[in-house]
Amino acid sequence: MKALIFDVDDTLYDQIQPFKRALENHLKVAENLLEPIYIASRKYSDEAFDAVLSGEMTLKASHIYRLQRALADFGLEISGDEALIVQEDYSRYQGQLALSSEFKEVFAYCRQAGIVMGVITNGPHQHQLKKINSLDLFRWIPRENVLISGEVGLAKPSREIFDLLAEKLQLSSADIYYVGDSFENDVVGCHNAGWKSIWLNHRNHLPSQKEIHADYTLQHRSELLPLLKTIRQ
Known part of the structure; x- marks a missing residue:
């Protein structure tokens, strides 16, 4: 392992927390439904993201679509205007x-071990950059090692965005590991690019493709550092 690259959303931080706060501001939802609604919203978000990239849907329309579809799965309704207020x-x-506490130790270990770090994240440039700054990632990771799909015009799981970072790092794909929570974007993307995948499956998703397997699967962020130390032995 010469490089470890990270996803951002729901990997470096718990994405359900800002979602939960925003939704509860405007809609009464049973506590036990919040995580299932969030998981559904991520599924529909991935669908909408592809449509936004192709020009079939505006970003604003995608925000309405993903929330309305997720809520509808659980018998709940929200207007388009209300969905945009929740999105705001x-x-x-x-x-x-707040960066998940486990990653500060991971970053420190990588720095001490001489493992290059980077980020590949899907989403609009300024929106993702705001999150990255909020997480203070540039304290640990050089700006040139951070690829945002909306900035470079490429997106996971396309191998081109993985190849672009490998070229920037001047490393063989076999030497690069990637940690992310999405099977479709992260595990499949790594498979396409020949990278090693570490699937942070902390929401117990099922693989979307049976013929593709993660190199490593974790259930909790706390398992990542011990795994890295094992790989480096």
Whole structure:
């Protein structure tokens, strides 16, 4: 392992917290439904993201779509205008993020071990950059090692965005490991690019493709540092 690259959303921080705060500001939702609604919203978000990239849907329309579809799965309704207000709160709370405590130890270990660090994240440039700044990632990771899909015009799981960072780092794909929570974007993307994948499956998702397997699967962020030390032995 010569490099460890990170996803951002729901990997470096718990994305359900800003989602929960935003939703509860405007809708009464049973506590036991919050995580299932969040998981559904991420599924529909991935669908909408592809449509935004292709020009079939505006970013604003995608925000309405993903929340309305997720809520509808649980018999709940929200208007388009209300969905955009929830999105405004969600975006504001995403500017108040806290890095999961386990990653500070991971970053320190990588720095001490000489492991290059980077980020590949999908999303609009300024929106993702705001999160990255909120998490203070540039304290640990050089700006040139951070690729945002909306900035470079490429997105996971396309191998091109992985190849772009490998070229920047001047490393072989076999030497690069990637940690992320999305099977479709992160595990499949790594498979396409020949990278090693560490799937942080802390929400117990099922693989979307049976013929593709993560190199390592973790259930909790606390398992990452011990795994890295094992890989480096």
